[in-house]
Amino acid sequence: MDFFSYRQQALFAEDVAASSIAADYGTPCYVYSRAALEQHWQAFDRAFGAHPHLICYAVKANSNIALLNLLARLGSGFDIVSLGEMQRVLAAGGRPGDIVFSGVGKREDEILAALKAGIRCFNVEVSGELDRINELAGQVGVLAPVSFRVNPDVDAKTHPYISTGLKENKFGIDIDSAIHEYRRAAAMPNIKVVGIDCHIGSQLTGLNPFLDALDRVLAVVDLLAAEGIKLQHLDLGGGLGIRYRDEFPPSPEEYVAALLQRLGGRDFEILLEPGRAIVGNAGILLTKVEYLKPTANKNFAIVDAAMNDLLRPALYSAWQDIVPAELADSGQELEWDIVGPVCETGDFLGKGRLLKLAPGDLLAVRSAGAYGFSMSSNYNSRPRAAEVIVDGNSCHLVRERETVQQLWAGERLLP
Ligand code: LLP
Secondary structure, eight states: OOSEEEETTEEEETTEEHHHHHHHHOSSEEEEEHHHHHHHHHHHHHHTTTSOEEEEEEGGGOOOHHHHHHHHHHTOEEEESSHHHHHHHHHTTOOGGGEEEOOSOOOHHHHHHHHHHTOSEEEEOSHHHHHHHHHHHHHHTOOEEEEEEEEOOOOOOSOGGGBOOSTTSSSSEEHHHHHHHHHHHHTOTTEEEEEEEOOOBSSBOOSHHHHHHHHHHHHHHHHHHHTTOOOSEEEOOOOBOOOSSSOOOOOHHHHHHHHHHHHTTOOOEEEEOOSHHHHGGGEEEEEEEEEEEEOSSOEEEEESOOTTTOOHHHHHOOOOOEEESBOOSSSOOEEEEEEOSSSSTTOEEEEEEEEOOOTTOEEEESSOSSSSGGGOOOGGGOOOOEEEEEETTEEEEEEOOOOHHHHTTTOOOOO
């Protein structure tokens, strides 16, 4: 079900008109639907039925603490990649024992803080990281739970910038070295081997790469079992794609059913780390048309959101739908490049969009809940957007628009 839809001519987020959100909180403004968020998380959770599992939402997709809190209330675990993300999860009421820590470059202070918090598992990606965790766990006097992120060398068939499971990528440990690392880990005094992990990329729209990766992970699991190294969980990462335009990704139900079938009765607990599939289509970005600038070659609609607010179009040439908040009866439909005010030619939200536009119109960029606000910046000294969560007919401001003063709050003049 789509929680952003038209009633008569007006775009609504659940039961609240987009135009009234813009009037109350200004633009640019991210708007998330609580119902969509919860439904998407529950789709993963329910698909497992009685099979032991934990859905660890990938915090990087959208790390607003109100959103993390809603997921924690549902019983979500969390996949983090930094101390900052861990602190957000804890501030949002997430349980430390349901946190897995991914990432290729964990610093000492990050590992120490995670050990002290008592997280569920470190997903180890570098040989030296294992030694570092063992040493720090010894200092703290705890047993560190680890799993290795293996790089299964499968092609996720997605954008090269978000493909992570090929041997030329920096992520994970190749399968042959992984066996060696597991043997080392099993012999370390302060390490407890608990699982195995892989994540091959993001915005995957087919099942085969996931299943190929699982086959390769299972081959390692069987080899380890033969050596007496028994694992409790398999973490299969995130990556399930969403529909931006005309993609047909498998549903969470289809995806989980295929995984369980391929597991063939093995009773490992399964962890997943979905980000985009939970929050991507639970959010939109509202932006106002400032000026229309028709030129001899192109028509530009200059809006008040820019690449600093939503980087995906500029960085990956990502296509996200752009729709009007009010459907106009009159006016001429023209092809517009929807561009921001930032001083870069790459600053666009969409190109060649057929729209009836007038200055002052409100537009919504769809599918903006994932990797939208979380990748935003202050480039061009632009304060970051407000964030709002709609819940039925009520609207909650969950992040105030940044002020210009906040931008230089930590800066100092020379004496
Ligand atoms: N687990 C790990 C270890 C990851 O690196 C990622 C995403 C996820 C889980 C969540 O993946 P998801 O379910 O969201 O596909 N900025 C890019 C996406 C980068 C994804 C990075 N890793 C974009 O806007 O398309």
